[in-house]
Amino acid sequence: MEGNLDVHPPGGPDHRSEPGPAAPLLGTLVEVQRRTATVCGDDGSETRCQYSPTIDLAGFSNFAVGDRVTYIRAGTQQEAMITGILPRTSKISRPGPKDRISQELILAANVDALVVVTTPQRPDFNPRMVDRYLALAEIFGIGAIICMNKADLEPSLPAELEYLATVGYPVLAVSAKQGLGMEELRSALEGLKVVLSGPSGVGKSSLIRKLIPGADPGVAEVREGDGKGRHTTTSSNLYRSGGVCIIDTPGIRELGIRGVSKKELAEYWRDFRPYLQSCRFRDCAHRNEPGCAIIEAVASGKLPDFRYQSYLRIQESMEE
Ligand SMILES: Nc1nc2c(ncn2[C@@H]2O[C@H](COP(=O)(O)OP(=O)(O)OP(=O)(O)O)[C@@H](O)[C@H]2O)c(=O)[nH]1
Ligand SMILES: [Mg+2]
Ligand SMILES: [Zn+2]
Known part of the structure:
Protein backbone atom coordinates (compact mmCIF):
# COMPACT_ATOMS: atom_id res chain seq x y z
CA MET A 1 0.00 0.00 0.00
CA GLU A 2 3.07 2.20 -0.21
CA GLY A 3 2.10 5.66 -1.45
CA ASN A 4 -1.65 5.22 -1.05
CA LEU A 5 -2.38 8.26 1.13
CA ASP A 6 -6.08 7.49 1.60
CA VAL A 7 -5.41 4.45 3.80
CA HIS A 8 -5.09 5.09 7.53
CA PRO A 9 -2.86 2.79 9.59
CA PRO A 10 -4.65 0.36 11.93
CA GLY A 11 -5.94 2.16 15.01
CA GLY A 12 -7.45 5.14 13.27
CA PRO A 13 -6.37 8.38 11.66
CA ASP A 14 -2.81 9.56 11.89
CA HIS A 15 -2.36 12.01 14.81
CA ARG A 16 1.27 12.89 14.17
CA SER A 17 0.48 16.44 13.11
CA GLU A 18 -1.70 17.29 16.15
CA PRO A 19 -1.21 16.67 19.92
CA GLY A 20 -3.86 13.95 20.25
CA PRO A 21 -4.39 11.65 23.24
CA ALA A 22 -1.31 9.68 24.27
CA ALA A 23 -1.26 6.07 23.06
CA PRO A 24 -2.35 3.68 25.84
CA LEU A 25 0.37 1.62 27.51
CA LEU A 26 0.15 -1.98 28.73
CA GLY A 27 0.78 -3.06 32.29
CA THR A 28 -0.19 -5.27 35.23
CA LEU A 29 -2.05 -4.18 38.37
CA VAL A 30 0.23 -4.63 41.37
CA GLU A 31 -1.98 -2.97 43.99
CA VAL A 32 -5.70 -2.26 43.89
CA GLN A 33 -7.57 0.25 45.99
CA ARG A 34 -11.09 1.65 45.78
CA ARG A 35 -10.29 4.84 43.86
CA THR A 36 -6.80 4.17 42.57
CA ALA A 37 -4.60 1.30 41.49
CA THR A 38 -0.88 0.95 40.89
CA VAL A 39 0.12 -0.31 37.45
CA CYS A 40 3.51 -1.82 36.74
CA GLY A 41 4.08 -1.03 33.08
CA ASP A 42 5.67 -3.55 30.77
CA ASP A 43 8.68 -1.18 30.78
CA GLY A 44 9.00 -1.74 34.57
CA SER A 45 7.84 1.71 35.70
CA GLU A 46 5.08 2.04 38.31
CA THR A 47 2.20 4.50 37.92
CA ARG A 48 -0.57 5.28 40.40
CA CYS A 49 -3.73 5.58 38.29
CA GLN A 50 -7.36 6.49 38.66
CA TYR A 51 -10.02 4.42 36.92
CA SER A 52 -11.38 5.96 33.74
CA PRO A 53 -15.07 6.69 34.30
CA THR A 54 -15.78 5.31 30.83
CA ILE A 55 -14.41 1.80 31.50
CA ASP A 56 -17.09 -0.74 30.71
CA LEU A 57 -17.46 -2.90 33.83
CA ALA A 58 -19.97 -5.25 32.18
CA GLY A 59 -18.73 -8.81 32.35
CA PHE A 60 -16.43 -8.43 35.32
CA SER A 61 -17.09 -7.36 38.88
CA ASN A 62 -13.86 -5.72 40.01
CA PHE A 63 -10.25 -5.03 39.17
CA ALA A 64 -7.82 -7.41 40.81
CA VAL A 65 -4.12 -7.66 41.39
CA GLY A 66 -2.65 -9.44 38.36
CA ASP A 67 -5.08 -7.92 35.87
CA ARG A 68 -3.59 -6.80 32.56
CA VAL A 69 -4.75 -3.28 31.74
CA THR A 70 -4.27 -0.44 29.32
CA TYR A 71 -3.47 2.93 30.90
CA ILE A 72 -2.28 6.43 30.11
CA ARG A 73 0.30 8.43 32.02
CA ALA A 74 -0.49 11.82 33.51
CA GLY A 75 -0.30 14.69 31.00
CA THR A 76 -1.02 18.40 31.03
CA GLN A 77 -4.72 17.76 30.44
CA GLN A 78 -5.39 14.59 32.43
CA GLU A 79 -4.58 12.38 35.42
CA ALA A 80 -2.94 8.99 34.98
CA MET A 81 -5.82 6.69 34.15
CA ILE A 82 -6.64 3.03 33.61
CA THR A 83 -8.55 2.88 30.35
CA GLY A 84 -9.25 -0.78 29.75
CA ILE A 85 -8.85 -4.35 30.95
CA LEU A 86 -7.65 -7.33 28.91
CA PRO A 87 -9.35 -10.74 29.03
CA ARG A 88 -8.26 -12.90 31.98
CA THR A 89 -6.63 -16.32 31.57
CA SER A 90 -7.73 -17.30 35.09
CA LYS A 91 -9.11 -15.79 38.25
CA ILE A 92 -9.24 -16.62 41.92
CA SER A 93 -12.56 -15.44 43.17
CA ARG A 94 -15.29 -15.73 45.70
CA PRO A 95 -18.57 -16.19 43.82
CA GLY A 96 -21.51 -13.90 44.49
CA PRO A 97 -24.97 -15.39 45.05
CA LYS A 98 -26.42 -16.96 41.88
CA ASP A 99 -28.62 -13.96 41.06
CA ARG A 100 -25.91 -11.43 41.95
CA ILE A 101 -22.94 -12.41 39.79
CA SER A 102 -21.63 -8.85 39.96
CA GLN A 103 -20.98 -9.38 43.67
CA GLU A 104 -18.26 -11.88 42.79
CA LEU A 105 -15.03 -10.79 44.48
CA ILE A 106 -11.95 -11.41 42.36
CA LEU A 107 -8.89 -11.74 44.58
CA LEU A 255 -11.55 -18.90 50.80
CA GLY A 256 -14.23 -21.57 50.97
CA ILE A 257 -15.25 -24.01 48.26
CA ARG A 258 -18.35 -22.57 46.62
CA GLY A 259 -19.93 -22.56 43.20
CA VAL A 260 -19.47 -26.34 42.96
CA SER A 261 -22.13 -28.94 43.79
CA LYS A 262 -21.59 -31.64 46.40
CA LYS A 263 -21.87 -34.30 43.69
CA GLU A 264 -19.17 -32.66 41.57
CA LEU A 265 -16.73 -32.18 44.43
CA ALA A 266 -14.89 -35.51 43.98
CA GLU A 267 -13.72 -34.48 40.49
CA TYR A 268 -11.43 -31.97 42.16
CA TRP A 269 -9.60 -34.69 44.10
CA ARG A 270 -7.08 -35.49 41.39
CA ASP A 271 -6.41 -39.02 42.66
CA PHE A 272 -10.15 -39.86 42.83
CA ARG A 273 -10.70 -39.27 39.11
CA PRO A 274 -9.65 -42.72 37.83
CA TYR A 275 -12.37 -44.33 39.99
CA LEU A 276 -15.31 -42.01 39.42
CA GLN A 277 -16.66 -43.79 36.35
CA SER A 278 -16.82 -47.10 38.22
CA CYS A 279 -19.36 -46.21 40.93
CA ARG A 280 -22.64 -48.11 40.56
CA PHE A 281 -24.71 -44.92 40.69
CA ARG A 282 -23.90 -42.14 38.28
CA ASP A 283 -24.80 -39.49 40.86
CA CYS A 284 -22.82 -41.20 43.64
CA ALA A 285 -21.74 -38.76 46.35
CA HIS A 286 -19.23 -41.36 47.64
CA ARG A 287 -20.60 -41.28 51.18
CA ASN A 288 -22.35 -44.60 51.87
CA GLU A 289 -23.72 -45.69 48.50
CA PRO A 290 -23.44 -49.42 47.63
CA GLY A 291 -20.95 -50.15 44.85
CA CYS A 292 -19.00 -46.93 45.42
CA ALA A 293 -15.58 -47.25 43.77
CA ILE A 294 -14.06 -44.54 45.97
CA ILE A 295 -15.12 -46.28 49.20
CA GLU A 296 -13.74 -49.57 47.82
CA ALA A 297 -10.43 -47.93 46.82
CA VAL A 298 -10.05 -46.48 50.33
CA ALA A 299 -10.91 -49.85 51.93
CA SER A 300 -8.31 -51.66 49.81
CA GLY A 301 -5.63 -49.03 50.48
CA LYS A 302 -5.43 -47.71 46.91
CA LEU A 303 -6.52 -44.28 48.14
CA PRO A 304 -5.32 -42.99 51.53
CA ASP A 305 -7.89 -42.44 54.22
CA PHE A 306 -6.78 -38.83 54.86
CA ARG A 307 -7.80 -37.79 51.35
CA TYR A 308 -11.21 -39.39 51.81
CA GLN A 309 -11.68 -37.84 55.26
CA SER A 310 -10.92 -34.35 53.97
CA TYR A 311 -13.29 -34.95 51.06
CA LEU A 312 -16.09 -35.93 53.48
CA ARG A 313 -15.48 -33.01 55.86
CA ILE A 314 -15.29 -30.43 53.07
CA GLN A 315 -18.41 -31.85 51.43
CA GLU A 316 -20.28 -31.63 54.76
CA SER A 317 -19.24 -28.00 55.16
CA MET A 318 -20.66 -27.02 51.77
CA GLU A 319 -23.99 -25.29 51.54
CA GLU A 320 -26.38 -26.52 48.84
N1 LIG B 1 10.79 -21.34 62.66
C1 LIG B 1 10.39 -20.67 61.58
N2 LIG B 1 9.55 -19.63 61.69
C2 LIG B 1 9.16 -18.98 60.58
C3 LIG B 1 9.60 -19.38 59.28
N3 LIG B 1 9.02 -18.58 58.38
C4 LIG B 1 8.25 -17.71 59.07
N4 LIG B 1 8.34 -17.93 60.40
C5 LIG B 1 7.67 -17.16 61.48
O1 LIG B 1 6.26 -17.41 61.43
C6 LIG B 1 5.54 -16.23 61.85
C7 LIG B 1 4.46 -15.85 60.85
O2 LIG B 1 5.05 -15.48 59.62
P1 LIG B 1 4.29 -14.57 58.52
O3 LIG B 1 5.21 -14.50 57.35
O4 LIG B 1 3.77 -13.31 59.12
O5 LIG B 1 3.03 -15.52 58.18
P2 LIG B 1 1.82 -15.26 57.11
O6 LIG B 1 1.52 -16.62 56.52
O7 LIG B 1 2.17 -14.18 56.18
O8 LIG B 1 0.62 -14.84 58.07
P3 LIG B 1 -0.69 -13.93 57.71
O9 LIG B 1 -0.23 -12.69 57.00
O10 LIG B 1 -1.30 -13.67 59.05
O11 LIG B 1 -1.57 -14.82 56.86
C8 LIG B 1 6.62 -15.16 62.06
O12 LIG B 1 6.95 -15.15 63.44
C9 LIG B 1 7.80 -15.66 61.28
O13 LIG B 1 9.03 -15.18 61.78
C10 LIG B 1 10.48 -20.52 59.19
O14 LIG B 1 10.92 -20.94 58.12
N5 LIG B 1 10.83 -21.12 60.36
MG1 LIG C 1 1.25 -12.36 55.75
ZN1 LIG D 1 -18.96 -43.40 44.65
Whole structure:
Protein backbone atom coordinates (compact mmCIF):
# COMPACT_ATOMS: atom_id res chain seq x y z
CA MET A 1 0.00 0.00 0.00
CA GLU A 2 3.07 2.20 -0.21
CA GLY A 3 2.10 5.66 -1.45
CA ASN A 4 -1.65 5.22 -1.05
CA LEU A 5 -2.38 8.26 1.13
CA ASP A 6 -6.08 7.49 1.60
CA VAL A 7 -5.41 4.45 3.80
CA HIS A 8 -5.09 5.09 7.53
CA PRO A 9 -2.86 2.79 9.59
CA PRO A 10 -4.65 0.36 11.93
CA GLY A 11 -5.94 2.16 15.01
CA GLY A 12 -7.45 5.14 13.27
CA PRO A 13 -6.37 8.38 11.66
CA ASP A 14 -2.81 9.56 11.89
CA HIS A 15 -2.36 12.01 14.81
CA ARG A 16 1.27 12.89 14.17
CA SER A 17 0.48 16.44 13.11
CA GLU A 18 -1.70 17.29 16.15
CA PRO A 19 -1.21 16.67 19.92
CA GLY A 20 -3.86 13.95 20.25
CA PRO A 21 -4.39 11.65 23.24
CA ALA A 22 -1.31 9.68 24.27
CA ALA A 23 -1.26 6.07 23.06
CA PRO A 24 -2.35 3.68 25.84
CA LEU A 25 0.37 1.62 27.51
CA LEU A 26 0.15 -1.98 28.73
CA GLY A 27 0.78 -3.06 32.29
CA THR A 28 -0.19 -5.27 35.23
CA LEU A 29 -2.05 -4.18 38.37
CA VAL A 30 0.23 -4.63 41.37
CA GLU A 31 -1.98 -2.97 43.99
CA VAL A 32 -5.70 -2.26 43.89
CA GLN A 33 -7.57 0.25 45.99
CA ARG A 34 -11.09 1.65 45.78
CA ARG A 35 -10.29 4.84 43.86
CA THR A 36 -6.80 4.17 42.57
CA ALA A 37 -4.60 1.30 41.49
CA THR A 38 -0.88 0.95 40.89
CA VAL A 39 0.12 -0.31 37.45
CA CYS A 40 3.51 -1.82 36.74
CA GLY A 41 4.08 -1.03 33.08
CA ASP A 42 5.67 -3.55 30.77
CA ASP A 43 8.68 -1.18 30.78
CA GLY A 44 9.00 -1.74 34.57
CA SER A 45 7.84 1.71 35.70
CA GLU A 46 5.08 2.04 38.31
CA THR A 47 2.20 4.50 37.92
CA ARG A 48 -0.57 5.28 40.40
CA CYS A 49 -3.73 5.58 38.29
CA GLN A 50 -7.36 6.49 38.66
CA TYR A 51 -10.02 4.42 36.92
CA SER A 52 -11.38 5.96 33.74
CA PRO A 53 -15.07 6.69 34.30
CA THR A 54 -15.78 5.31 30.83
CA ILE A 55 -14.41 1.80 31.50
CA ASP A 56 -17.09 -0.74 30.71
CA LEU A 57 -17.46 -2.90 33.83
CA ALA A 58 -19.97 -5.25 32.18
CA GLY A 59 -18.73 -8.81 32.35
CA PHE A 60 -16.43 -8.43 35.32
CA SER A 61 -17.09 -7.36 38.88
CA ASN A 62 -13.86 -5.72 40.01
CA PHE A 63 -10.25 -5.03 39.17
CA ALA A 64 -7.82 -7.41 40.81
CA VAL A 65 -4.12 -7.66 41.39
CA GLY A 66 -2.65 -9.44 38.36
CA ASP A 67 -5.08 -7.92 35.87
CA ARG A 68 -3.59 -6.80 32.56
CA VAL A 69 -4.75 -3.28 31.74
CA THR A 70 -4.27 -0.44 29.32
CA TYR A 71 -3.47 2.93 30.90
CA ILE A 72 -2.28 6.43 30.11
CA ARG A 73 0.30 8.43 32.02
CA ALA A 74 -0.49 11.82 33.51
CA GLY A 75 -0.30 14.69 31.00
CA THR A 76 -1.02 18.40 31.03
CA GLN A 77 -4.72 17.76 30.44
CA GLN A 78 -5.39 14.59 32.43
CA GLU A 79 -4.58 12.38 35.42
CA ALA A 80 -2.94 8.99 34.98
CA MET A 81 -5.82 6.69 34.15
CA ILE A 82 -6.64 3.03 33.61
CA THR A 83 -8.55 2.88 30.35
CA GLY A 84 -9.25 -0.78 29.75
CA ILE A 85 -8.85 -4.35 30.95
CA LEU A 86 -7.65 -7.33 28.91
CA PRO A 87 -9.35 -10.74 29.03
CA ARG A 88 -8.26 -12.90 31.98
CA THR A 89 -6.63 -16.32 31.57
CA SER A 90 -7.73 -17.30 35.09
CA LYS A 91 -9.11 -15.79 38.25
CA ILE A 92 -9.24 -16.62 41.92
CA SER A 93 -12.56 -15.44 43.17
CA ARG A 94 -15.29 -15.73 45.70
CA PRO A 95 -18.57 -16.19 43.82
CA GLY A 96 -21.51 -13.90 44.49
CA PRO A 97 -24.97 -15.39 45.05
CA LYS A 98 -26.42 -16.96 41.88
CA ASP A 99 -28.62 -13.96 41.06
CA ARG A 100 -25.91 -11.43 41.95
CA ILE A 101 -22.94 -12.41 39.79
CA SER A 102 -21.63 -8.85 39.96
CA GLN A 103 -20.98 -9.38 43.67
CA GLU A 104 -18.26 -11.88 42.79
CA LEU A 105 -15.03 -10.79 44.48
CA ILE A 106 -11.95 -11.41 42.36
CA LEU A 107 -8.89 -11.74 44.58
CA ALA A 108 -6.28 -12.24 41.85
CA ALA A 109 -6.24 -12.50 38.06
CA ASN A 110 -4.13 -14.34 35.47
CA VAL A 111 -2.70 -16.71 38.06
CA ASP A 112 -0.77 -19.79 36.87
CA ALA A 113 -0.56 -21.69 40.15
CA LEU A 114 -1.48 -21.70 43.81
CA VAL A 115 1.41 -22.22 46.20
CA VAL A 116 -0.04 -24.13 49.14
CA VAL A 117 2.07 -23.11 52.12
CA THR A 118 1.95 -25.44 55.10
CA THR A 119 4.05 -26.13 58.20
CA PRO A 120 5.03 -29.21 60.24
CA GLN A 121 4.43 -27.18 63.46
CA ARG A 122 3.45 -23.68 64.57
CA PRO A 123 0.75 -23.89 63.29
CA ASP A 124 0.30 -27.69 63.41
CA PHE A 125 0.35 -29.62 60.14
CA ASN A 126 -3.18 -29.77 58.80
CA PRO A 127 -3.73 -32.13 55.84
CA ARG A 128 -7.36 -31.08 55.45
CA MET A 129 -6.26 -27.50 54.91
CA VAL A 130 -3.77 -28.63 52.25
CA ASP A 131 -6.47 -30.67 50.52
CA ARG A 132 -8.84 -27.72 50.58
CA TYR A 133 -6.33 -25.48 48.77
CA LEU A 134 -5.48 -28.26 46.30
CA ALA A 135 -9.18 -28.61 45.49
CA LEU A 136 -9.47 -24.83 45.07
CA ALA A 137 -6.58 -24.85 42.58
CA GLU A 138 -8.33 -27.63 40.62
CA ILE A 139 -11.60 -25.67 40.68
CA PHE A 140 -9.85 -22.52 39.41
CA GLY A 141 -8.15 -24.59 36.70
CA ILE A 142 -4.63 -23.63 37.77
CA GLY A 143 -1.61 -25.59 38.99
CA ALA A 144 -0.65 -26.23 42.61
CA ILE A 145 2.76 -26.40 44.29
CA ILE A 146 3.03 -27.54 47.91
CA CYS A 147 5.59 -25.70 50.01
CA MET A 148 6.28 -26.94 53.54
CA ASN A 149 7.81 -23.96 55.31
CA LYS A 150 9.45 -24.06 58.78
CA ALA A 151 11.45 -27.17 57.83
CA ASP A 152 13.96 -25.91 60.41
CA LEU A 153 11.48 -27.05 63.10
CA GLU A 154 10.97 -30.52 61.54
CA PRO A 155 12.78 -31.38 58.31
CA SER A 156 11.00 -34.63 57.35
CA LEU A 157 7.87 -34.47 55.22
CA PRO A 158 4.61 -35.73 56.73
CA ALA A 159 3.40 -38.95 55.05
CA GLU A 160 0.46 -37.03 53.56
CA LEU A 161 2.81 -34.76 51.61
CA GLU A 162 4.89 -37.74 50.45
CA TYR A 163 1.66 -39.20 49.07
CA LEU A 164 0.58 -35.96 47.37
CA ALA A 165 3.94 -35.87 45.57
CA THR A 166 3.11 -39.29 44.08
CA VAL A 167 -0.12 -37.95 42.54
CA GLY A 168 1.74 -35.19 40.75
CA TYR A 169 1.85 -32.18 43.06
CA PRO A 170 5.36 -30.76 43.41
CA VAL A 171 6.35 -30.72 47.10
CA LEU A 172 9.21 -28.63 48.49
CA ALA A 173 10.52 -28.39 52.06
CA VAL A 174 11.91 -24.94 52.84
CA SER A 175 12.69 -22.59 55.70
CA ALA A 176 12.19 -18.89 55.18
CA LYS A 177 13.87 -18.32 58.52
CA GLN A 178 17.09 -20.20 57.72
CA GLY A 179 16.99 -19.71 53.94
CA LEU A 180 16.79 -23.46 53.27
CA GLY A 181 15.45 -24.62 49.90
CA MET A 182 15.02 -21.08 48.57
CA GLU A 183 16.85 -21.74 45.30
CA GLU A 184 14.69 -24.81 44.62
CA LEU A 185 11.57 -22.80 45.40
CA ARG A 186 12.69 -19.93 43.20
CA SER A 187 13.30 -22.25 40.25
CA ALA A 188 9.94 -24.00 40.79
CA LEU A 189 8.26 -20.58 40.56
CA GLU A 190 10.33 -19.24 37.65
CA GLY A 191 8.12 -17.91 34.87
CA LEU A 192 4.90 -18.31 36.86
CA LYS A 193 2.50 -15.86 38.42
CA VAL A 194 1.48 -17.49 41.69
CA VAL A 195 -0.69 -16.79 44.70
CA LEU A 196 0.58 -17.83 48.11
CA SER A 197 -2.16 -19.59 50.05
CA GLY A 198 -2.34 -21.11 53.49
CA PRO A 199 -3.59 -20.25 56.96
CA SER A 200 -2.35 -17.31 58.97
CA GLY A 201 1.11 -17.74 60.43
CA VAL A 202 2.56 -20.36 58.04
CA GLY A 203 5.04 -17.78 56.73
CA LYS A 204 3.64 -16.59 53.39
CA SER A 205 4.92 -13.05 53.88
CA SER A 206 8.24 -14.33 55.25
CA LEU A 207 8.73 -16.38 52.06
CA ILE A 208 8.05 -13.32 49.91
CA ARG A 209 10.65 -11.36 51.85
CA LYS A 210 13.20 -14.05 51.10
CA LEU A 211 12.27 -14.51 47.44
CA ILE A 212 11.80 -10.88 46.44
CA PRO A 213 14.64 -8.54 47.40
CA GLY A 214 13.24 -5.25 48.68
CA ALA A 215 9.68 -6.53 49.21
CA ASP A 216 8.37 -5.54 52.60
CA PRO A 217 5.16 -7.38 53.49
CA GLY A 218 4.38 -7.31 57.20
CA VAL A 219 5.40 -10.33 59.25
CA ALA A 220 4.20 -11.03 62.80
CA GLU A 221 5.00 -13.63 65.44
CA VAL A 222 2.48 -16.44 65.81
CA ARG A 223 0.63 -16.29 69.14
CA GLU A 224 2.44 -17.86 72.09
CA GLY A 225 -0.47 -19.93 73.37
CA ASP A 226 -1.81 -21.81 70.36
CA GLY A 227 0.84 -21.22 67.68
CA LYS A 228 -1.70 -19.61 65.37
CA GLY A 229 -1.11 -16.56 63.19
CA ARG A 230 -2.45 -13.06 63.64
CA HIS A 231 -3.81 -12.24 60.17
CA THR A 232 -1.05 -9.75 59.51
CA THR A 233 -1.49 -9.33 55.76
CA THR A 234 -4.47 -7.08 55.06
CA SER A 235 -4.04 -5.82 51.48
CA SER A 236 -3.37 -7.54 48.14
CA ASN A 237 -0.02 -6.95 46.50
CA LEU A 238 1.92 -8.34 43.58
CA TYR A 239 5.68 -8.70 44.00
CA ARG A 240 8.08 -9.38 41.16
CA SER A 241 11.73 -10.30 40.96
CA GLY A 242 13.35 -11.71 37.85
CA GLY A 243 10.99 -14.34 36.48
CA VAL A 244 9.15 -14.83 39.79
CA CYS A 245 5.84 -13.08 40.32
CA ILE A 246 4.00 -13.56 43.62
CA ILE A 247 0.65 -12.29 44.83
CA ASP A 248 0.03 -11.99 48.58
CA THR A 249 -3.68 -11.61 49.29
CA PRO A 250 -5.40 -11.88 52.67
CA GLY A 251 -8.66 -13.12 51.06
CA ILE A 252 -7.11 -16.46 50.18
CA ARG A 253 -6.83 -17.48 53.85
CA GLU A 254 -10.53 -17.97 54.33
CA LEU A 255 -11.55 -18.90 50.80
CA GLY A 256 -14.23 -21.57 50.97
CA ILE A 257 -15.25 -24.01 48.26
CA ARG A 258 -18.35 -22.57 46.62
CA GLY A 259 -19.93 -22.56 43.20
CA VAL A 260 -19.47 -26.34 42.96
CA SER A 261 -22.13 -28.94 43.79
CA LYS A 262 -21.59 -31.64 46.40
CA LYS A 263 -21.87 -34.30 43.69
CA GLU A 264 -19.17 -32.66 41.57
CA LEU A 265 -16.73 -32.18 44.43
CA ALA A 266 -14.89 -35.51 43.98
CA GLU A 267 -13.72 -34.48 40.49
CA TYR A 268 -11.43 -31.97 42.16
CA TRP A 269 -9.60 -34.69 44.10
CA ARG A 270 -7.08 -35.49 41.39
CA ASP A 271 -6.41 -39.02 42.66
CA PHE A 272 -10.15 -39.86 42.83
CA ARG A 273 -10.70 -39.27 39.11
CA PRO A 274 -9.65 -42.72 37.83
CA TYR A 275 -12.37 -44.33 39.99
CA LEU A 276 -15.31 -42.01 39.42
CA GLN A 277 -16.66 -43.79 36.35
CA SER A 278 -16.82 -47.10 38.22
CA CYS A 279 -19.36 -46.21 40.93
CA ARG A 280 -22.64 -48.11 40.56
CA PHE A 281 -24.71 -44.92 40.69
CA ARG A 282 -23.90 -42.14 38.28
CA ASP A 283 -24.80 -39.49 40.86
CA CYS A 284 -22.82 -41.20 43.64
CA ALA A 285 -21.74 -38.76 46.35
CA HIS A 286 -19.23 -41.36 47.64
CA ARG A 287 -20.60 -41.28 51.18
CA ASN A 288 -22.35 -44.60 51.87
CA GLU A 289 -23.72 -45.69 48.50
CA PRO A 290 -23.44 -49.42 47.63
CA GLY A 291 -20.95 -50.15 44.85
CA CYS A 292 -19.00 -46.93 45.42
CA ALA A 293 -15.58 -47.25 43.77
CA ILE A 294 -14.06 -44.54 45.97
CA ILE A 295 -15.12 -46.28 49.20
CA GLU A 296 -13.74 -49.57 47.82
CA ALA A 297 -10.43 -47.93 46.82
CA VAL A 298 -10.05 -46.48 50.33
CA ALA A 299 -10.91 -49.85 51.93
CA SER A 300 -8.31 -51.66 49.81
CA GLY A 301 -5.63 -49.03 50.48
CA LYS A 302 -5.43 -47.71 46.91
CA LEU A 303 -6.52 -44.28 48.14
CA PRO A 304 -5.32 -42.99 51.53
CA ASP A 305 -7.89 -42.44 54.22
CA PHE A 306 -6.78 -38.83 54.86
CA ARG A 307 -7.80 -37.79 51.35
CA TYR A 308 -11.21 -39.39 51.81
CA GLN A 309 -11.68 -37.84 55.26
CA SER A 310 -10.92 -34.35 53.97
CA TYR A 311 -13.29 -34.95 51.06
CA LEU A 312 -16.09 -35.93 53.48
CA ARG A 313 -15.48 -33.01 55.86
CA ILE A 314 -15.29 -30.43 53.07
CA GLN A 315 -18.41 -31.85 51.43
CA GLU A 316 -20.28 -31.63 54.76
CA SER A 317 -19.24 -28.00 55.16
CA MET A 318 -20.66 -27.02 51.77
CA GLU A 319 -23.99 -25.29 51.54
CA GLU A 320 -26.38 -26.52 48.84
N1 LIG B 1 10.79 -21.34 62.66
C1 LIG B 1 10.39 -20.67 61.58
N2 LIG B 1 9.55 -19.63 61.69
C2 LIG B 1 9.16 -18.98 60.58
C3 LIG B 1 9.60 -19.38 59.28
N3 LIG B 1 9.02 -18.58 58.38
C4 LIG B 1 8.25 -17.71 59.07
N4 LIG B 1 8.34 -17.93 60.40
C5 LIG B 1 7.67 -17.16 61.48
O1 LIG B 1 6.26 -17.41 61.43
C6 LIG B 1 5.54 -16.23 61.85
C7 LIG B 1 4.46 -15.85 60.85
O2 LIG B 1 5.05 -15.48 59.62
P1 LIG B 1 4.29 -14.57 58.52
O3 LIG B 1 5.21 -14.50 57.35
O4 LIG B 1 3.77 -13.31 59.12
O5 LIG B 1 3.03 -15.52 58.18
P2 LIG B 1 1.82 -15.26 57.11
O6 LIG B 1 1.52 -16.62 56.52
O7 LIG B 1 2.17 -14.18 56.18
O8 LIG B 1 0.62 -14.84 58.07
P3 LIG B 1 -0.69 -13.93 57.71
O9 LIG B 1 -0.23 -12.69 57.00
O10 LIG B 1 -1.30 -13.67 59.05
O11 LIG B 1 -1.57 -14.82 56.86
C8 LIG B 1 6.62 -15.16 62.06
O12 LIG B 1 6.95 -15.15 63.44
C9 LIG B 1 7.80 -15.66 61.28
O13 LIG B 1 9.03 -15.18 61.78
C10 LIG B 1 10.48 -20.52 59.19
O14 LIG B 1 10.92 -20.94 58.12
N5 LIG B 1 10.83 -21.12 60.36
MG1 LIG C 1 1.25 -12.36 55.75
ZN1 LIG D 1 -18.96 -43.40 44.65
